[in-house]
Amino acid sequence: MELVAIFISAVLVQNFVLYYFLGICPFLGVSKKIDSALSMGLAVTFVMSITAVVSWLINNLILIPYDLGYLQIVSFILVIASLVQLVEMFIRKISPPLYQALGIYLPLITTNCAIMGLALIAALNGYSFVETVIFGFGSGIGFTLAIVLMAGIREQLDLSDVPEPLKGAGIALIVAGIMALAFNGFIGMLT
Amino acid sequence: MTTKTIRAEYLKGLWDENPVLRQLLGLCPTLAVTGTVITGLAMGLATTFVLILSSLVVSSIKKLIPAQVRIATYIVVIASFVTIADQFLKAFFYPISEALGPYVPLIVVNCIILGRQEAFSSRNSIGRSLIDALGMSTGFLLALLVLSSIREILGAGTFLGYQVMGPWFKPWIIMILPAGAFITLGILLGIALKIESKTKRS
Numbered sequence: 068m069e070l071v072a073i074f075i076s077a078v079l080v081q082n083f084v085l086y087y088f089l090g091i092c093p094f095l096g097v098s099k100k101i102d103s104a105l106s107m108g109l110a111v112t113f114v115m116s117i118t119a120v121v122s123w124l125i126n127n128l129i130l131i132p133y134d135l136g137y138l139q140i141v142s143f144i145l146v147i148a149s150l151v152q153l154v155e156m157f158i159r160k161i162s163p164p165l166y167q168a169l170g171i172y173l174p175l176i177t178t179n180c181a182i183m184g185l186a187l188i189a190a191l192n193g194y195s196f197v198e199t200v201i202f203g204f205g206s207g208i209g210f211t212l213a214i215v216l217m218a219g220i221r222e223q224l225d226l227s228d229v230p231e232p233l234k235g236a237g238i239a240l241i242v243a244g245i246m247a248l249a250f251n252g253f254i255g256m257l258t
Numbered sequence: 259m260t261t262k263t264i265r266a267e268y269l270k271g272l273w274d275e276n277p278v279l280r281q282l283l284g285l286c287p288t289l290a291v292t293g294t295v296i297t298g299l300a301m302g303l304a305t306t307f308v309l310i311l312s313s314l315v316v317s318s319i320k321k322l323i324p325a326q327v328r329i330a331t332y333i334v335v336i337a338s339f340v341t342i343a344d345q346f347l348k349a350f351f352y353p354i355s356e357a358l359g360p361y362v363p364l365i366v367v368n369c370i371i372l373g374r375q376e377a378f379s380s381r382n383s384i385g386r387s388l389i390d391a392l393g394m395s396t397g398f399l400l401a402l403l404v405l406s407s408i409r410e411i412l413g414a415g416t417f418l419g420y421q422v423m424g425p426w427f428k429p430w431i432i433m434i435l436p437a438g439a440f441i442t443l444g445i446l447l448g449i450a451l452k453i454e455s456k457t458k459r460s
Binding site: 074085086087088089091092095137138139140141144145148179180182183184186191210230231232233236237238239240241243244245247248251 | 280282283285286287289329330334335337338339341344347357360363364366367368369383432435436437438439440441443444445447448451452455
């Protein structure tokens, strides 16, 4: 039951984009088309799940036993950077079209605050190993859900009459705000 | 590369290349910590500290960094300064550190900082990089202050914790919620673009 609550909370209630404001750059940058948004979401979910596992191992097997808490930031970011590099090489070999579709945003996952945020928040919440895995996977799904919904809205938005200065990022942020308001309604699910 | 005057180098960060309003960088912390002015201010100052010192270090060792591992080097430099800032806040300003939560360590992935190292400090002199870092962080701080002032005044009726609105004022709860952050920033971006297009025409 506990695990289900963590999963639902990560997907809907404490959504990474709409609650923690993490991963806003890809959220605005890759949400113009539904299929590229979906592949970005899946890439992030993939990297998040692996990051959750690796960062938990580092934190609980190395940093905490040897009292190296102050190295947390440096070690997490290095692990994430090398993981992303690995995933990038992997995708380039396995699926060149997907690699093309993700373009610049794949290497940018390194500086995607959602990945780093995931490692930090999981450590902060003191989750057990299984909880961390569920949390990582759920957060990725939450990110995917938010970015795909956003892409769907933006495809419609192209056809509507938006005031000139708000075109692009401005209206996207306002739409995100309305989405955040809607997601706010899910809080009732867990209490 | 065009050589700008020191003044222009500093001022460009405030408006023309304002990291938040014009370049859309560093939006995550901008949205996350601007619920109150004090957290916005703390985040702005912490980022200023990290950006200035990272620019200083990167621009001084730029000739020693092999091109292939430059990003990794920048990240380690930035992460070291973020660790210092994080430990400092924990030691001396614990309540603020608590309020900022994971967003202090997350300065390490603030795209403004990495962006400036890659685009500026790695190919300019130490002095110029310092001025650039100062300008960019002032621009970031200004954006945070504007956004957090609007949100705190409308969302709680206070400014830096002091009551500024009369008893007739009913706080707009939405401004403190995540939704308020998104909508306010969206409108601010629109206003910035509008002002820009006006000044360009005249």
